[in-house]
Amino acid sequence: MSYVKRRxxxxxxxxxxxxxxxxxxxAAGTPGIELGLPGQPRAPHEAIRITPADxxxxxxxEGPLTVSVPEGRLERVQVxxxxxxxxxxxxxxxxxxxxSWSPDPAAGKLALAAEYTVDAVxxxxxxxxxxxxxxxxxxxxxxxxxxxxxxxxxxxVGTGMIxxxxxxxxxxxxxxxxxxxxxxxxxxxxxxxxxxGDDRLDFRPRTYWEPGTRVTVEMRLRDVEGAPGSxxxxxxTVGFTVGRHxxxxxxxxxxxxxxxxxxxxxxxxxxxxxxxxTTTYNGKMVVTEMFxxxxxNGQTVGFGGEYDIPDVxxxxxxxxxxxxxxxxxxxxxxxxxxxxxxxGCIGLRDDKGGGSDTPAGWFFDRTLxxxxxxxxxxxxxxxxxxxxxxxxxxxxxxxxxxxxxx
Numbered sequence: 001m002s003y004v005k006r007r008x009x010x011x012x013x014x015x016x017x018x019x020x021x022x023x024x025x026x027a028a029g030t031p032g033i034e035l036g037l038p039g040q041p042r043a044p045h046e047a048i049r050i051t052p053a054d055x056x057x058x059x060x061x062e063g064p065l066t067v068s069v070p071e072g073r074l075e076r077v078q079v080x081x082x083x084x085x086x087x088x089x090x091x092x093x094x095x096x097x098x099x100s101w102s103p104d105p106a107a108g109k110l111a112l113a114a115e116y117t118v119d120a121v122x123x124x125x126x127x128x129x130x131x132x133x134x135x136x137x138x139x140x141x142x143x144x145x146x147x148x149x150x151x152x153x154x155x156x157v158g159t160g161m162i163x164x165x166x167x168x169x170x171x172x173x174x175x176x177x178x179x180x181x182x183x184x185x186x187x188x189x190x191x192x193x194x195x196x197g198d199d200r201l202d203f204r205p206r207t208y209w210e211p212g213t214r215v216t217v218e219m220r221l222r223d224v225e226g227a228p229g230s231x232x233x234x235x236x237t238v239g240f241t242v243g244r245h246x247x248x249x250x251x252x253x254x255x256x257x258x259x260x261x262x263x264x265x266x267x268x269x270x271x272x273x274x275x276x277x278t279t280t281y282n283g284k285m286v287v288t289e290m291f292x293x294x295x296x297n298g299q300t301v302g303f304g305g306e307y308d309i310p311d312v313x314x315x316x317x318x319x320x321x322x323x324x325x326x327x328x329x330x331x332x333x334x335x336x337x338x339x340x341x342x343x344g345c346i347g348l349r350d351d352k353g354g355g356s357d358t359p360a361g362w363f364f365d366r367t368l369x370x371x372x373x374x375x376x377x378x379x380x381x382x383x384x385x386x387x388x389x390x391x392x393x394x395x396x397x398x399x400x401x402x403x404x405x406x
Contacts, residue, residue: 047072047130048120054134061109061138065090065116066102072124073098083114085149085219085238090116113140113168113233115148130310131295137168144233145169145226147181147201147219150288151369153238159211159245160286161370162389163191163203170198172227174404177201180232182218185209194394194402196386206396208372211262213242246371248363250325250346252280252378255337257346259363266366269359270337272328272347273378280344281383284374284392285318287325287367292354296324313354314364318346318373319388325373327351327360346375 051066052059067077079090091104101120110116117135124130140146147165151157163183171177174195181201183191189205196202209215216239221232246261252273259266274280294315296308314327327350328336335341336349336359350360372392383390391399 047124048074048122048132050118050120050132050134052136054136056136058140059110059116059136059138061112063110065110066100067118067120068100069122069124070099072122074101075121075123075129076119077101077121078119079103080117080119081111081114082117082148083111085147085153085217085234085236087152110138112138113144113146114138131293133294140168143230145171145221145230147177147221147232147234149217149219149238151240153240155240155369156243157240157370158287158368158372159208159242159370160247160284160372160389160392161209161240161242162286162391163215163217164389165201167199167201167226169230170227171201172198173225174198174201176224177221177226177232178404180220180224182220184216184218186214186216189213192400192403193405194391194399195404196402200386202389202391204391204399208245208247208392209242211242211245215240215242242370243368246366246368248371248373250280250373250375252282252340252375254377255340257348257363257373259366261366267362269348269363272331272335272342273340273375274342274344274380275340276379278343279380280340280342280346280375280378281319281323281380281387282375282378283382283390284372285323285383286389286392287316287318287369287371287373288388289317290364290367290369291315291317292364294326296326311352313350313352314348314360316364316367316373317388319383319390321387323383323388325363327354327358327364346373 047069049068051064074094080087081090091107092101094101115135115137119133121129121131146168150164151161178193178201183203185191191203191205193201193203218237219234222235224232226232244262248257248259250257250271255271256268257271258268294312295310296312312326316325318325323344325346328347329350329352333349348360348363350358355361382393385391385394
């Protein structure tokens with residue numbers, strides 16, 4: 001079985017009403033750790049059971065792929081396949097008794113060299129909703145490499161979006177691989193690649209994209225030798241459109257977030273950032289995922305049992321390590337605008353279940369994947385450029401220096 005290194009595309013399209021799981025706030029410099037990885041016991045209250053296990057690699061085409069609950073009923077199940085930078089939903093159905101989901105037999109076997117994500121929401125025997133998000137990758141044939149791409153093909157994104165390729169194998173011949181990926185924009189602007197390690201290649205322009213820009217990405221990786229004896233398989237064209245320009249500035253000392261769109265202030269809302277011992281990163285961060293409700297468990301980001309909240313509303317991921325901007329219904333309203341109390345995330349006042357007329361609901365409804373959130377005046381370091389899409393924190397000279405093309 002081939003070596004497969006998992007640093008893959010996280011699906012950027014959000015299905016309304018589906019919950020992403022196993023996420024959480026982060027303390028400064030604390031990496032994210034997911035519960036439910038192979039070899040770890042399932043939490044006693046984890047009702048949704050998904051096969052293959054979260055984080056599985058090299059899953060054969062025969063699967064199996066199942067979702068089940070021991071009691072209650074499955075409410076929604078969405079399975080997404082990402083292969084060759086294209087995502088599509090896997091057809092399937094929930095059984096009449098509501099206890100299981102299975103793929104449509106007509107869909108055939110699992111695709112090889114693909115990433116699958118599973119999002120499920122269930123109601124247990126006490127009418128309590130739970131959600132779970134897992135992912136796995138299928139077997140990749142020997143001596144081939146794949147580049148997983150974000151944002152999603154044909155997406156409309158914010159002006160801070162950074163194109164990011166994650167390769168399933170280490171790349172040795174970086175210049176050849178980078179040369180095989182062509183990024184063009186209309187209106188035209190210079191776009192340069194930057195390598196983070198041997199398995200990630202990001203692209204960005206000198207400054208944020210102009211609103212309305214159409215970006216085309218040509219991948220001509222088929223038969224390109226990425227490492228001795230390892231050749232690419234992709235030859236295709238994808239693209240995305242840049243929407244309006246929105247940058248939100250979080251002042252951790254003043255406990256406020258000012259939202260600016262196309263240069264004009266939309267609103268200034270009170271926030272609560274990281275507490276003195278668990279501060280929030282400074283710097284520019286890009287929204288990469290959005291969940292209308294998600295579970296946040298301190299154990300997933302290296303804490304003990306400080307918190308485990310199964311229904312955090314209006315959650316927007318800012319870093320890979322677990323920094324979110326999210327709704328908060330459990331703190332008193334007086335907290336926002338006056339105190340920093342989180343474990344590294346940025347909290348906005350919200351209602352349990354997610355209110356549409358709360359600050360969190362208002363901001364969530366006006367946010368795109370690719371929007372920038374910049375934190376200032378926090379007593380923490382600047383977020384690392386490879387933690388999420390943090391590349392805007394590098395100067396243009398430092399960014400260009402990371403290209404393999406000189």
